[in-house]
Structure formats: C-alpha cells, structure tokens
Amino acid sequence: MTSLMIRGVTKSFGATEVLGGVDLHVPAERLTAVLGPSGCGKTTLLRLIAGFDDPDGGSIAFGDEIVFGAGRSVPPQRRRVGYVPQEGALFPHLTVSDNITFGLPKRARRDRHRVPELLELVGLDVRVVDRYPHQLSGGQQQRVALARALAPEPSVVLLDEPFSSLDAGLREATGRAVASALRATSATAVLVTHDQAEALSLADQVAVMRAGRLVQLAAPATIYGSPLDAGVARFVGDAVLLPGEVRAGRAHCALGTFEVRTSEFDGPADVLIRPEQIHLHHNGSGVAARVDEVSFYGHDASVRLVLLPDGPQVTARITGESTLPEPGARVGLVVSGDALAYPA
Amino acid sequence: MALTRISRRHSPLPVLVTAAVVAAVALLPLGFVVWATISTGWVEAEKLIFRPRTGELLWNTSRLTAGAVTLCAVIGTATAWLVERSALPGRRLWHVLLAAPLAVPAFVNSYAWVSIIPSATGYGGALLVVTLSYFPFVHLPVSAALRGLDPALEETAHALGLARRRTFGRVVLPQLRPALLGGALLVALHLLAEFGALQMLRFPTFTTAIYDQYQSTYNGPAANMLAVVLVLCCLLLLTGELRGRGRARLSRLGTGVARPATRVRLGGATAPILLGLGSLVALAVAVPVGSLVFWLVTGSSAEFDAGQLATTTVTSLTLGALGAVCTVVLAMPVAWLAVRHRGWLSTMLERSTYFGNALPGIVVALALVTIGIRVVPDLYQTTVLLVVAYAILFLPRAVVNVRSALAQAPPVLDDVAHSLGTSRPETFRRVVLPLIAPGLGAGAALVFIAVVTELTATLLLAPIGTTTLATQFWSNSDSAAYGAAAPYATLMVLLSAPATYLLTREARRGTAA
Numbered sequence: 001m002t003s004l005m006i007r008g009v010t011k012s013f014g015a016t017e018v019l020g021g022v023d024l025h026v027p028a029e030r031l032t033a034v035l036g037p038s039g040c041g042k043t044t045l046l047r048l049i050a051g052f053d054d055p056d057g058g059s060i061a062f063g064d065e066i067v068f069g070a071g072r073s074v075p076p077q078r079r080r081v082g083y084v085p086q087e088g089a090l091f092p093h094l095t096v097s098d099n100i101t102f103g104l105p106k107r108a109r110r111d112r113h114r115v116p117e118l119l120e121l122v123g124l125d126v127r128v129v130d131r132y133p134h135q136l137s138g139g140q141q142q143r144v145a146l147a148r149a150l151a152p153e154p155s156v157v158l159l160d161e162p163f164s165s166l167d168a169g170l171r172e173a174t175g176r177a178v179a180s181a182l183r184a185t186s187a188t189a190v191l192v193t194h195d196q197a198e199a200l201s202l203a204d205q206v207a208v209m210r211a212g213r214l215v216q217l218a219a220p221a222t223i224y225g226s227p228l229d230a231g232v233a234r235f236v237g238d239a240v241l242l243p244g245e246v247r248a249g250r251a252h253c254a255l256g257t258f259e260v261r262t263s264e265f266d267g268p269a270d271v272l273i274r275p276e277q278i279h280l281h282h283n284g285s286g287v288a289a290r291v292d293e294v295s296f297y298g299h300d301a302s303v304r305l306v307l308l309p310d311g312p313q314v315t316a317r318i319t320g321e322s323t324l325p326e327p328g329a330r331v332g333l334v335v336s337g338d339a340l341a342y343p344a
Numbered sequence: 345m346a347l348t349r350i351s352r353r354h355s356p357l358p359v360l361v362t363a364a365v366v367a368a369v370a371l372l373p374l375g376f377v378v379w380a381t382i383s384t385g386w387v388e389a390e391k392l393i394f395r396p397r398t399g400e401l402l403w404n405t406s407r408l409t410a411g412a413v414t415l416c417a418v419i420g421t422a423t424a425w426l427v428e429r430s431a432l433p434g435r436r437l438w439h440v441l442l443a444a445p446l447a448v449p450a451f452v453n454s455y456a457w458v459s460i461i462p463s464a465t466g467y468g469g470a471l472l473v474v475t476l477s478y479f480p481f482v483h484l485p486v487s488a489a490l491r492g493l494d495p496a497l498e499e500t501a502h503a504l505g506l507a508r509r510r511t512f513g514r515v516v517l518p519q520l521r522p523a524l525l526g527g528a529l530l531v532a533l534h535l536l537a538e539f540g541a542l543q544m545l546r547f548p549t550f551t552t553a554i555y556d557q558y559q560s561t562y563n564g565p566a567a568n569m570l571a572v573v574l575v576l577c578c579l580l581l582l583t584g585e586l587r588g589r590g591r592a593r594l595s596r597l598g599t600g601v602a603r604p605a606t607r608v609r610l611g612g613a614t615a616p617i618l619l620g621l622g623s624l625v626a627l628a629v630a631v632p633v634g635s636l637v638f639w640l641v642t643g644s645s646a647e648f649d650a651g652q653l654a655t656t657t658v659t660s661l662t663l664g665a666l667g668a669v670c671t672v673v674l675a676m677p678v679a680w681l682a683v684r685h686r687g688w689l690s691t692m693l694e695r696s697t698y699f700g701n702a703l704p705g706i707v708v709a710l711a712l713v714t715i716g717i718r719v720v721p722d723l724y725q726t727t728v729l730l731v732v733a734y735a736i737l738f739l740p741r742a743v744v745n746v747r748s749a750l751a752q753a754p755p756v757l758d759d760v761a762h763s764l765g766t767s768r769p770e771t772f773r774r775v776v777l778p779l780i781a782p783g784l785g786a787g788a789a790l791v792f793i794a795v796v797t798e799l800t801a802t803l804l805l806a807p808i809g810t811t812t813l814a815t816q817f818w819s820n821s822d823s824a825a826y827g828a829a830a831p832y833a834t835l836m837v838l839l840s841a842p843a844t845y846l847l848t849r850e851a852r853r854g855t856a857a
Contacts (some may be wrong), residue, residue, distance in 0.1 A: 047759075050759070050763055051762075052759050052762070067765035075762070076762040076763050077762045077763070077764075077765050077766055077767055078761070078765070079763070080765070081763050082762075082763065082764075083759060083760055085759065085760060086756075087755050089754070089756045089757055089760050091757060091760075091761075091775055092752075092779065093778045093779055102761070102764050102766075102774075103763075103764025103765050103766070133448075148760075148764070149764075150761070152764060152765060154763075158763075191782075222372075
C-alpha cells in the first residue's frame with residue numbers, strides 16, 4: 001500500500017472556514033489517527049481524501065499519484081480508497097457476503113472465494129455470510145464494513161469514527177479487531193476519532209486537529225508525554241494546570257518544585273501535572289490539602305482537593321484499593337516524576 | 345453526522361431542469377386560472393361572478409363542507425380513540441372496517457344509496473353520503489397520531505392532578521391538532537372537488553355547476569370564472585390549515601420508543617359503543633356493498649354486455665398503468681432534489697407539485713381542455729393529455745411515496761459504493777434502485793387506483809370512443825340503468841380494496857418508526 005501526502009489543504013462551506021491549510025503525511029502501512037473535538041474539520045478532511053468533496057486549495061497525493069491538485073481531481077470511484085463510515089453503512093438489501101464482494105469485479109463477486117478469508121481477517125464467524133445487516137450486532141456490522149473496504153485491496157483505508165456508535169465494551173474489542181486486521185493486511189489507514197483513548201491505544205501516530213488546523217503529529221506516547229501546548233495536553237488526558245514560574249529548567253508552583261521535561265525558557269508559566277502523579281499521604285508529609293469530593297470508579301478513584309489555606313483546586317487519581325479519604329479530611333500531597341511547563 | 349451530509353460534487357443540472365419542468369406542468373392549472381381571469385377582464389368577470397347563482401353555489405358548497413367536515417372530525421376522532429386507546433373488542437378488525445369506505449368511490453356510494461332510496465337527495469342525502477365516504481380521512485391520521493403519542497404525557501398530566509376528561513382536552517387534543525386539521529383539510533378539499541356523488545344526489549355545488557356550464561356552453565368564460573372562485577376556496581382552505589397548524593413543535597422530544605398506552609376500559613359502555621360502531625360500518629360499508637350485490641343479482645341478466653365490460657376494464661387498467669408509471673417517473677427528480685439536495689429551490693419545486701392535491705379534477709380538466717384547444721391542438725382529445733391530467737392530479741401521492749423511499753437510501757451508501765469503485769449509474773442500479781423499489785411500487789399502486797376510479801377529468805378529457813370503468817358506470821347510472829352500472833362499480837371497488845388495506849398498514853408502520 002501507498003503513503004498519503006496532504007499539502008496545504010483548505011476548505012470552506014459558505015463563509016465558514018473548515019480547514020485552514022492542513023499538511024499531513026501518512027506513512028505507508030501505518031495506522032494514523034486524526035484526533036480532535038467535534039467540529040474541528042477532521043471528518044471533512046477524510047471526505048476530501050476519499051474524493052467525496054473537493055478541497056478549495058492544496059493537494060492530495062497517494063504515493064506518487066496526485067489525486068487532487070494542479071487542476072486534477074480523481075473521482076472517488078477511481079481513487080481506490082476503502083471507506084468505513086460511522087455506523088458501517090452496510091447496504092441493507094444485501095447479505096454479508098454480497099456486501100463484502102460489492103467492490104469486486106463481476107466474476108469475483110460470483111466466486112465469493114475471498115469472503116471466508118476476509119471474515120476471518122476481521123474476526124467474524126463464517127456462519128454470518130448469508131445474514132442481512134439488520135441481523136448483525138453493531139460491532140459485527142463494523143467488522144463487515146471493514147472487510148468490504150479491504151476486499152478490493154485499496155491503497156488507503158479511511159475510517160470515520162467507526163466505533164462511536166458502539167457501547168463501551170464493544171468499542172474496545174471492535175477497535176482492537178479492526179486495528180489488527182489493518183496491520184495484518186499492511187494497510188495504510190487514517191482513523192478519524194474524537195476519543196483520545198481510542199486514538200492513543202490503536203494508532204501508530206496521532207495527528208491532533210483543532211479548529212481546522214493540524215496542531216501536533218507524533219507517536220501516541222509523545223502526544224501524551226510531551227504535548228505541544230496546554231490545550232493538546234488537556235485534550236489527550238486529564239491535567240492539573242497550576243500557575244508558576246520556570247527558573248533554570250525547574251518549575252516552581254503551589255505543589256512544589258519539579259524538573260521540566262521539554263520546554264526551555266525562563267519566566268512565568270503554566271505548570272502541568274497529570275492527576276496520576278499526585279499521591280495522597282496521611283502521615284503529615286507533603287503539601288497540605290483538604291479533600292473536597294471523591295468519585296469512586298472501582299478500578300480507581302479521583303479525588304478533588306483544595307490546597308490549604310485557600311486553593312487552587314487540584315485533582316488526584318488514586319487506585320481503587322487504597323483507602324478512600326473522607327470529604328473534609330486533611331491530607332498531604334506528594335508529586336512523583338517531572339512536570340511540563342508552558343509559557344503563561 | 346455523515347448520514348445527513350449531502351455531497352456537493354456535481355450539481356445535478358439535468359435533474360434540476362427536469363424537476364423544474366415537472367413543477368411547471370403541475371402549476372399549469374393555476375396558470376390557467378390566472379390567465380382566465382385576466383383575459384376575461386374585470387368588468388366581465390364581475391358580471392359573471394357576482395350574481396345570485398354564484399351566491400347560491402357558495403352557500404351550498406360551504407354548508408356542505410362545514411357540515412361534513414364537522415361530522416367527519418367528530419366521528420373520525422371518536423373512532424380513532426376507540427381503536428387506539430380503549431379496550432374495545434376486535435380493534436384490529438374495526439380499524440380495517442373503518443378504513444374500508446375509502447375503497448368505495450364516493451360516486452359509487454351515492455349510486456348505492458340513491459338506487460335503493462331514491463329520496464336520499466338534496467342537502468341531507470349529500471351530507472349523509474359524503475360523511476360516510478370521507479370520515480376515514482380523519483380516522484386514519486388521527487389514529488396514527490394517537491399511536492405515536494407518548495403515553496407518558498398523559499400519565500404526567502394524571503400525576504399533576506388532571507382527570508381523564510381534562511387530560512384529553514388539555515394534553516391529547518392539542519397534540520392531535522396537526523393530524524385532525526390535516527384530515528379535515530383532506531375532507532374539505534375532496535368535497536370541493538367532488539363531482540360524481542353530488543351530481544347524482546342532485547345537490548349543486550361549484551364543481552357540478554362548472555360541469556353543467558361546460559356541457560351547455562363548452563369552454564365559455566362562465567365556467568372559467570366559476571373555476572376561479574372554486575380555486576380561491578381551495579387556496580383559502582390551504583392557508584387556513586397552515587395557520588391553524590401553527591408553529592408549535594408537537595413531535596416527541598427525546599429518543600427511544602414510546603411504550604404502548606394503557607387502554608381505557610369501557611365497562612358498561614361497551615355494548616352501546618359496539619352497537620354504534622356496527623351501525624356506522626353498516627351504513628358506510630354494508631349499504632354500498634349490499635346495494636351493489638343486489639343490482640348485480642337482479643339487474644345483470646337483461647342489460648349486461650360482457651364484451652363492453654372487458655374492453656372498458658382493459659382501457660382502465662391500461663390508463664391506470666400508464667398514469668402510474670408516468671406519475672412516478674415524473675415524481676423522481678422532484679423527490680430526489682428534495683431529499684438529496686435540500687435548499688429553497690428544491691423545496692419550492694417540491695411544493696409546486698403539491699397543488700394537485702388542492703385542485704379539483706374539474707379545474708385541471710378545464711385548464712387542459714383550454715390549453716389543448718388553444719396551444720397544442722394536436723394533443724387535444726388524445727391519451728397524452730389525459731395522462732398529463734392524471735399526473736398533475738396524483739403527483740402529490742407519488743412524490744410523498746418516492747420521497748420517503750429515497751430516505752431509505754442515505755447518501756452515505758452512495759459514498760461507500762463510489763469508494764468501492766462503482767460509477768454513478770452503476771451505484772443507482774445496484775444500491776439506490778433496490779432500496780427504493782418498494783416505495784416506488786407503493787406510490788405507483790396508489791396512483792393506479794386513483795386513476796382507475798377517476799371520473800371528472802376523464803369525462804372531460806378522454807378521447808372520443810375511450811370509455812373507462814368510471815365513465816361507463818357514470819353513463820349507465822346517469823340513465824338510471826342501475827343494474828347495468830353495477831358490474832363496473834363492483835370492479836372499481838375490488839381494484840381499490842387492496843390499496844385501502846395497504847393504507848391501514850401504512851398508518852401502522854408510519855408511526856412505528
């Protein structure tokens with residue numbers, strides 16, 4: 001499969017600018033997640049790649065072939081993309097096997113010999129071949145939709161929030177199955193999602209979009225560990241942001257003084273700490289705080305605290321087995337690891 | 345989100361042009377009315393419109409409309425509530441029986457009454473027959489609305505301390521208003537357009553007067569001016585209904601399926617209510633059917649001409665098929681734009697085709713006769729012009745059906761098909777067509793039935809020598825050959841019955857979604 005190169009793509013609907021110049025390189029045979037809040041333009045970007053709409057400017061290339069740009073626009077039926085929309089959009093009048101073979105030439109449609117292989121690839125039992133879409137669960141529908149997209153051996157597979165309509169348990173399992181099927185076929189894939197856990201857990205690289213622009217493109221661990229700015233940091237995970245100051249590579253704030261991970265500057269700063277870095281001590285050590293509220297989730301719990309005497313408020317995440325503090329209790333806060341800092 | 349997104353590639357110019365032509369054809373009768381007014385001139389028009397005869401017709405038309413609409417609204421709402429919300433025994437059967445009068449064209453119903461009870465004429469007879477023929481137009485939408493009404497609303501009202509009767513008045517009835525108004529409008533428009541039944545019951549209204557005028561003076565300004573007044577009445581009704589409906593949002597808020605309502609026990613009232621419903625069905629269904637059977641048995645031996653029956657049946661079926669196919673094909677571009685390319689232009693084009701619903705067949709026929717004589721003499725007295733009339737009259741049914749059928753084929757399926765390498769025509773053939781075929785079929789069936797039972801426009805526009813079941817029935821019963829008319833009427837009823845049954849199913853399904 002080929003790589004995908006997007007350069008300076010812009011798109012407006014009427015007076016609203018949806019994409020303001022997006023550059024994105026999707027390496028061949030890798031799964032890239034485009035992550036962003038709803039309305040950031042990520043679905044539009046996907047539709048431009050597929051060819052359902054034309055950009056106002058910029059260029060899109062699959063490997064060496066320019067599919068949009070320089071006065072040229074290849075229609076979607078000749079771009080050879082595999083498209084998996086929200087809720088699958090299986091053809092309701094066709095069986096599973098007819099759905100999967102839809103994009104194949106007539107002879108191959110009759111043979112059906114690739115159907116079992118594709119079903120196995122997406123982790124479905126062969127017995128579903130003659131069922132109709134309404135007889136399948138949501139997760140099964142998504143797997144069939146992927147098998148259908150992969151059947152004609154596309155150059156790029158595009159997935160538009162494919163798991164958002166599934167309930168939590170099914171979402172994870174289906175996501176894993178889809179990602180492993182994509183890896184097994186060495187597919188170049190773009191997954192659009194607003195769910196950061198989905199993006200971080202499934203993708204090889206994550207492109208964070210905000211307001212029609214690409215903000216950061218990096219591996220999942222880098223996105224989480226070294227987000228480009230406070231906005232990205234908050235979007236990819238819970239964050240405690242405290243006002244402070246950076247001097248000689250160390251950040252000073254209400255919770256103490258920490259090594260700064262990436263930023264190299266001096267002066268006033270927003271200091272960012274993840275809730276799981278904050279530990280509660282009951283022996284008098286650490287920064288004094290009062291427990292305000294405790295939300296217990298089973299596997300862990302999040303504790304909202306007010307630093308004494310009068311703020312600011314911070315959130316700590318503690319494991320489910322540790323003894324939960326009562327609201328109103330006084331505890332000490334100790335932070336492990338280093339911090340991130342952004343110029344304020 | 346992707347499901348509702350509409351592709352902006354390839355603005356569909358050919359589709360747009362076709363739809364515009366269809367809309368223009370649908371608006372021909374209105375254009376004719378405007379032309380007739382202008383060409384007659386104000387002085388002449390004033391003389392023709394403001395005379396005692398017009399006042400008399402206006403009085404007849406309005407008192408019949410007011411009386412029948414009131415009766416239909418009361419009967420239709422009561423029967424709908426009984427079928428949907430009470431513990432009435434045999435509700436399913438009652439629902440079908442209460443829709444059954446729609447299978448008997450009103451002019452056949454009036455024939456059934458008048459041939460048995462010759463004195464059933466004038467205002468009383470007309471009111472009785474049209475009410476019995478048209479109350480299902482209220483029963484069907486109101487029962488559909490009741491079924492879709494979330495019983496939680498009523499339960500909340502009870503919890504807030506309202507008794508059942510007050511709950512009905514303050515919570516249920518306001519929710520039923522769109523359905524009730526829509527049904528009432530349908531009854532009123534049908535009454536304004538009704539020709540056969542009222543002519544047979546000797547109760548003159550605008551439509552019958554226009555026909556008589558046309559028969560005596562042919563295409564004179566007198567008939568045209570009466571048509572102008574009739575169209576104004578129709579437009580008045582349309583705007584009245586729009587205002588009455590208001591802007592309130594009456595659909596269910598929130599998602600999920602409404603629970604079925606707890607049915608009200610009728611207790612001691614069950615027997616009298618069953619008796620009442622039984623009498624209603626007896627009058628509305630058993631009398632026409634019984635009368636037809638009576639005339640079939642007693643009248644056919646001497647007067648029956650099997651060859652003629654066969655010829656007219658073939659003519660009716662051919663015209664019905666032709667009308668159905670043409671109308672559905674014409675509805676396609678309009679519905680396609682309305683579903684796939686929403687915007688003010690497509691809305692306007694779609695609305696234009698709905699005028700057929702409000703225009704009486706007599707006005708459409710008069711318009712096409714005039715246009716045929718003055719503009720396209722080659723088409724006058726041809727099947728083409730007749731089929732155009734059918735298309736104008738029945739486009740609304742086809743557009744509604746094709747529209748909801750197209751909604752079954754969301755654009756995202758086209759996107760997927762294109763990404764899988766299929767071209768536009770191939771996508772239409774392999775994805776869209778199989779999905780919309782049932783809806784197209786339903787639309788075609790409805791138009792087919794409407795054409796087979798159409799009388800007024802056919803009388804005016806059918807080429808010489810072309811007789812349909814309806815026109816042959818009409819000429820037989822007009823000359824009081826009741827026995828000879830019976831087989832034609834029976835065939836029309838038998839052809840209409842399946843479509844009527846479909847309507848009761850349709851209403852059931854429409855609210856289940």
